[in-house]
Amino acid sequence: MSRSGAVLDRPEGGPGRLITLPFSKSLEISFKSLRVRFFRSMITVSSLVLAVSFLAFVLVNLDIAAGLLEHGGRDAVRALSQAGYDVDLAGGAVAMSAKERWIVILSLLVCTVGIVNAQLMSVTERFPEIGVMKCLGALDSMILKLFLLEAGMQGLAGAFMGAVLGALFSFLVGAVRFGSGVLAEVPVGSVLESVGLAVLGGCALSLVGVLYPAWLAARMEPIKAIRSEH
Amino acid sequence: MTEEKRTIVRVIGVRKTFTMGSQTLEALKGVDLEIYAGEYVSIMGPSGSGKSTLFNMIGGLDKPTEGKVFIDEVDISQLDAYELAWLRNRKIGYIFQTFNLIPVMTALENVTLPMTFAGMNGDDAQEKGIELLKLVGLGKRFQHKPLELSGGQQQRVAVARSLANDPAIILADEPTGNLDLSTGEEIIELLQKLSSERGVTIISATHDYKMLNVSDRVVWVRDGMVDRVERREELNITIGGIGEKLTGRKQEPGGA
Ligand SMILES: Nc1ncnc2c1ncn2[C@@H]1O[C@H](COP(=O)(O)OP(=O)(O)O)[C@@H](O)[C@H]1O
Numbered sequence: 404m405s406r407s408g409a410v411l412d413r414p415e416g417g418p419g420r421l422i423t424l425p426f427s428k429s430l431e432i433s434f435k436s437l438r439v440r441f442f443r444s445m446i447t448v449s450s451l452v453l454a455v456s457f458l459a460f461v462l463v464n465l466d467i468a469a470g471l472l473e474h475g476g477r478d479a480v481r482a483l484s485q486a487g488y489d490v491d492l493a494g495g496a497v498a499m500s501a502k503e504r505w506i507v508i509l510s511l512l513v514c515t516v517g518i519v520n521a522q523l524m525s526v527t528e529r530f531p532e533i534g535v536m537k538c539l540g541a542l543d544s545m546i547l548k549l550f551l552l553e554a555g556m557q558g559l560a561g562a563f564m565g566a567v568l569g570a571l572f573s574f575l576v577g578a579v580r581f582g583s584g585v586l587a588e589v590p591v592g593s594v595l596e597s598v599g600l601a602v603l604g605g606c607a608l609s610l611v612g613v614l615y616p617a618w619l620a621a622r623m624e625p626i627k628a629i630r631s632e633h
Numbered sequence: 634m635t636e637e638k639r640t641i642v643r644v645i646g647v648r649k650t651f652t653m654g655s656q657t658l659e660a661l662k663g664v665d666l667e668i669y670a671g672e673y674v675s676i677m678g679p680s681g682s683g684k685s686t687l688f689n690m691i692g693g694l695d696k697p698t699e700g701k702v703f704i705d706e707v708d709i710s711q712l713d714a715y716e717l718a719w720l721r722n723r724k725i726g727y728i729f730q731t732f733n734l735i736p737v738m739t740a741l742e743n744v745t746l747p748m749t750f751a752g753m754n755g756d757d758a759q760e761k762g763i764e765l766l767k768l769v770g771l772g773k774r775f776q777h778k779p780l781e782l783s784g785g786q787q788q789r790v791a792v793a794r795s796l797a798n799d800p801a802i803i804l805a806d807e808p809t810g811n812l813d814l815s816t817g818e819e820i821i822e823l824l825q826k827l828s829s830e831r832g833v834t835i836i837s838a839t840h841d842y843k844m845l846n847v848s849d850r851v852v853w854v855r856d857g858m859v860d861r862v863e864r865r866e867e868l869n870i871t872i873g874g875i876g877e878k879l880t881g882r883k884q885e886p887g888g889a
């Protein structure tokens with residue numbers, strides 16, 4: 404007989420009309436989600452690693468060439484021209500050849516498409532889970548936040564790996580082409596700058612790539628997601 | 634029935650039409666229903682009769698094509714996205730036939746997620762989550778992932794999760810549909826316990842006759858319409874001891 408009484412006694416509204424997901428908690432959920440789906444994440448990240456390593460490779464090559472030019476004089480110019488660099492003797496600068504520039508841009512484009520594709524697949528896989536979260540009171544913005552965080556972490560890890568790989572490979576190629584002496588002349592500052600640039604670029608790509616899939620996931624009606632499980 | 638009844642769910646003239654290409658299908662053909670606070674109501678009907686559709690309307694998971702649903706006398710079609718999320722988070726607990734736990738989270742994480750959304754701090758949420766898992770009889774298994782649990786255990790986690798923010802209403806869509814006979818019975822027993830001990834309003838769509846036993850009222854749905862509504866006392870007269878025979882349990886005399 405105390406049934407309806409208990410409900411009536413409950414303070415309406417509770418401790419506050421609040422729906423939140425603190426940043427630390429989002430970070431925790433995203434991180435766990437990535438860890439649990441490690442191989443899935445690796446696939447999503449793989450094209451990013453490749454593209455960023457290529458970008459870093461090209462940028463660090465230029466840095467090595469610049470170092471060589473600064474220390475090597477006439478011989479260096481000949482060696483660099485032979486290796487296919489555009490050498491601006493007056494300015495003492497080395498630039499990417501037009502062809503190389505196009506390949507870099509293309510590879511980044513392909514990579515973005517790859518990320519969108521992989522993220523779309525991974526988001527579709529998770530529709531039921533997103534629907535459940537929405538049934539439990541998650542807001543669209545929370546879902547968006549979780550996906551962006553995941554992509555950010557994936558981007559950071561993947562781009563860092565790619566950039567380091569690319570730089571190392573560039574050192575290797577430089578040493579083979581111009582002799583191991585070039586490594587001593589490498590301008591460390593600009594190499595770090597190049598690696599940083601490649602990491603930043605990679606993160607940006609990862610975020611751009613997840614925008615559309617995350618937006619799709621966030622605005623999906625919970626009922627669709629629940630039903631898609633059957 | 635001298636007790637004063639407060640209406641917690643009011644469904645008025647709800648129709649739902651699904652359109653698939655050129656075909657339309659009217660899953661609900663004008664449903665009126667009133668459910669009182671603290672009641673245990675079963676929505677009974679054959680498969681395809683529109684139970685799940687009605688469940689989704691009441692739970693604010695889908696919108697009626699026509700008609701209105703009021704929760705605590707608030708028209709839920711008037712709520713904005715934030716208020717709707719709040720309703721789903723605090724006011725209603727959902728239990729589904731397919732459990733719908735989040736597979737990558739442990740039992741405890743599943744139960745505490747709604748508390749996190751409600752802004753409860755981590756330690757309190759953990760403590761309450763463990764308490765709820767104990768309540769549903771899963772005290773020791775809270776670090777397991779759903780797939781490491783049996784169907785019955787998963788549904789218990791889902792029951793615990795539905796209680797996370799002390800909702801006034803628990804909506805259950807065929808909660809025993811994927812369970813074997815005895816496990817299903819355990820879940821029904823659990824729901825009954827919640828209803829009588831915690832005063833939670835329970836609305837359960839089902840075609841499981843074992844549910845009849847514990848229901849205060851049964852809403853019979855047929856072909857998208859409410860066929861008839863019966864109180865438990867009337868139930869005993871019309872269908873005799875079906876429920877009792879199926880569950881082998883005696884009915885308690887009297888009702889709510
Ligand atoms: N999203 C949908 N699109 C089209 N038809 C649907 C959809 N959901 C339910 N239906 C139809 O509506 C009717 C009622 O379904 P449902 O409410 O799931 O019944 P029950 O839960 O009683 O088995 C069925 O004929 C079903 O095929």
Ligand SMILES: [Mg+2]
Nearest residue numbers: 684685806807
């Ligand atoms: Mg159904």
